[in-house]
Amino acid sequence: MLNIAGRNFRSRLFTGTGKFSSAAVMKAALEASGSEMVTVALRRVDLADPADDIMSVLDREHFFFLPNTSGARDADEAVRLAHLARAAGGTNWLKLEVTPDPRTLLPDPVETLKATEQLVAEDFVVLPYINADPILALRLQDAGAAAVMPLGSPIGTNHGLLTRFQVGIIIEQARVPVVVDAGLGVPSHAAEAMELGADAVLVNTAIAVAAEPVKMARAFAAAVEAGRMAYEAGPGEQRSQADASSPSGGLDFLHDE
Amino acid sequence: MVTSQEYLAITCNGESRQVAPGTTVASLIRQLNLDPGQMAVELDGRVLAPEEVAASELAAGSRVELIRFVGGG
Numbered sequence: 001m002l003n004i005a006g007r008n009f010r011s012r013l014f015t016g017t018g019k020f021s022s023a024a025v026m027k028a029a030l031e032a033s034g035s036e037m038v039t040v041a042l043r044r045v046d047l048a049d050p051a052d053d054i055m056s057v058l059d060r061e062h063f064f065f066l067p068n069t070s071g072a073r074d075a076d077e078a079v080r081l082a083h084l085a086r087a088a089g090g091t092n093w094l095k096l097e098v099t100p101d102p103r104t105l106l107p108d109p110v111e112t113l114k115a116t117e118q119l120v121a122e123d124f125v126v127l128p129y130i131n132a133d134p135i136l137a138l139r140l141q142d143a144g145a146a147a148v149m150p151l152g153s154p155i156g157t158n159h160g161l162l163t164r165f166q167v168g169i170i171i172e173q174a175r176v177p178v179v180v181d182a183g184l185g186v187p188s189h190a191a192e193a194m195e196l197g198a199d200a201v202l203v204n205t206a207i208a209v210a211a212e213p214v215k216m217a218r219a220f221a222a223a224v225e226a227g228r229m230a231y232e233a234g235p236g237e238q239r240s241q242a243d244a245s246s247p248s249g250g251l252d253f254l255h256d257e
Numbered sequence: 258m259v260t261s262q263e264y265l266a267i268t269c270n271g272e273s274r275q276v277a278p279g280t281t282v283a284s285l286i287r288q289l290n291l292d293p294g295q296m297a298v299e300l301d302g303r304v305l306a307p308e309e310v311a312a313s314e315l316a317a318g319s320r321v322e323l324i325r326f327v328g329g330g
Binding site: 016017018019020026039040041042043044045047050053054055056065067068070080083084085086087088089155182202204205 | 269270271272289290291295296297298299304305306307322323324325326327328329330
């Protein structure tokens with residue numbers, strides 16, 4: 001059972017709620033995924049269309065909301081969003097996302113560390129989104145982050161675990177759960193992250209933009225389960241030389257003349 | 258009779274509005290057909306606690322931001 005900050009999760013697949021074609025598709029896909037924690041963003045209420053509230057379709061008894069600070073370009077903006085998240089949702093959990101460059105959406109490590117320190121001091125449960133930098137991951141754990149969320153590849157690019165080597169180091173050194181977040185484009189990417197030893201993954205784009213999001217959600221759920229089971233089952237080593245699967249003895253009838 | 262000069266000019270979500278003196282933030286939200294319980298509220302850059310939303314009166318130049326959860330990754 002996965003435990004983050006004292007909260008248990010049966011599913012190791014976390015999901016985002018963005019980019020779905022409709023509220024109904026989002027609800028069906030998230031339910032099919034088995035995910036128990038979903039991210040949400042914070043934005044101005046559209047005064048011209050106030051009834052447009054996609055979040056009202058998700059049962060908060062079933063899905064734990066993890067507000068993100070998407071849109072924040074520095075620590076100050078992230079902290080402001082954090083305060084709004086707490087007021088809007090009555091939760092002190094936060095996915096800390098500080099992304100100053102919209103072209104790459106890569107997280108600013110300095111501002112992320114600064115915001116983590118401030119928000120931990122204000123009693124937030126902080127899950128920082130980071131590049132797969134093992135030193136930064138340790139600094140954030142020292143600062144009190146409840147988990148670390150290294151990216152596989154940039155948000156929405158679907159390139160999978162480009163950062164596999166560094167993510168492996170982060171997993172090896174981590175004292176808190178590691179959630180691989182961003183860039184996982186197909187279920188095999190998620191399975192790979194889990195086989196590497198990740199505690200969970202977070203997937204949004206790959207499910208939301210699939211031709212059949214409900215089916216893709218189920219596929220990701222299966223992959224996360226398979227990858228975790230494989231990790232726990234203790235896979236064999238990769239070898240440089242072949243090692244026969246069938247016996248080498250009992251072949252004299254064939255090999256002797 | 259309340260003349261237009263007695264209305265307060267405020268900003269809500271970046272838009273100019275006029276409200277009667279004594280209007281609370283909660284009252285403004287309800288006038289917009291919204292539910293104060295479904296959003297976070299900032300007044301002049303500060304997040305308001307739920308009880309402050311009902312108690313805070315708007316003044317001339319007040320800047321209100323109404324923020325809520327939307328889909329995101």
